[in-house]
Amino acid sequence: MRRFQHYACFDWSGQAVARPKGLALATIAAAPGAQPVLVRPPGGWSRAAALEWLLDLARAGTDILIGLDLSPTFPFIDADGYFPGWDHSPGDARELWALVDRLCSGDDHLAASSFVQHAEARRYFRHGKDDTGDRFGSLGTGRLRAVEHHQRKTRQANSASCFNLVGAAQVGKSSLTGMRVLNRLAGRIPIWPFDPVPQNGPVIVEIYTSIAARAAGIAGGRSKVRDAAGLHQALAALDTAAPAPLAAHDDHSTDAIITAAWLRHAARDPELWQTFWHPAALDDTIRRTEGWTFGVK
Incomplete structure (x- = not known):
């Protein structure tokens, strides 16, 4: 299964305001020693700006795996x-x-x-x-x-x-x-598992930040990281360098950083990476109607 040159995580929000506090984006390069980067536009993220950021990746053909912390569908199978x-x-x-x-x-x-x-x-x-x-x-x-x-x-x-x-x-x-x-992406970025994964360019997957947190050694994946020491410890467990100092360690920012690092870390394990892309329980009906959370085996 293909690796990517970059990894990213958008911690998402449904708050009905122009710039939801819960929207946060972190990216990290695949290169050895790369630091995660918290991407924050002036005034914070809006969903429209997040959409435009994604469309920019599509236009540029950027080789990046983007995790979105949300459910892309409702239940259908049951x-x-x-x-x-x-x-x-x-x-x-x-x-x-x-x-x-x-x-x-x-x-x-x-x-x-x-x-x-x-x-x-x-x-x-x-x-x-x-x-x-x-x-x-x-x-x-x-x-x-x-x-x-x-x-x-x-x-x-x-x-x-x-x-x-x-x-x-x-x-x-x-x-x-x-x-x-x-x-509104209108098919311009493939969304796994609804779409086939191409050989190049960006791909979107659904992620669940607690899975990344658990992989980083955070107890049960439920505890939130709210300080530099906790963040650095979690990143060390994922063999990832600490980011540049943050202005604040809010839940959304640290979730995004840890999850982006987790995607990069998982890609280094060929067996685990293959399992993430090909979970045994994912069939064609689920693929078409409900999708799957990346990282659930």
Whole structure:
């Protein structure tokens, strides 16, 4: 399986503002001794700027693997559809991205508030303690994708349902905003595993930062790194040099840095790298409708 000259991680956010605090990007070159770099434009990232950064990579043909910390789809396999009972339920991932982007076309900042407020779509989400859609499902945790069931069964991670919009662990809005960005890439960057991996140029994968954190020796992958010493220790476990001093060690920045370093570190292990790209449980139906979290074996 191909290696890349550069690796990157975008820690993502569904916050419906111009510059979400949770958006962070780190990159690292594959060259020996390379330091991770926290990329921060003046004023912080917007989702529109993140999209433009990705499009710049496509135009330049940059040889880079980009991890996005979000779910690119909703569950499909468990109910033979993303939104069973809704006539407009899409048939595959790209149709889903187009639907989300279309219903949210009036939302500023590539936000996705309109989707979870839509008369039909909102029925599938848990919006609050006493506000659960009638099609949310019987599971208290909410429906899960095949890879999320696999993560839990094998104890590789403990992903939350994208249909749950309640609590600190909710990832639904973040994933919806990500779907809008994926739709607007319009096929200009291959997105694994929905697209074949080309011999050159950029590729996007879904990542889960807790998997990278666990590989870096952070207990259970749950603890957050909030100081230079903790960050340097995690990077040392990934055979990665420390970055230039950071202005602040917030969760989003350190997650992005550690995960970019993890992608680079994993690429150095041929057997592990091959397994990441070819997980045994990934079949053609999952590949077309739900995708897979990179690094889940």
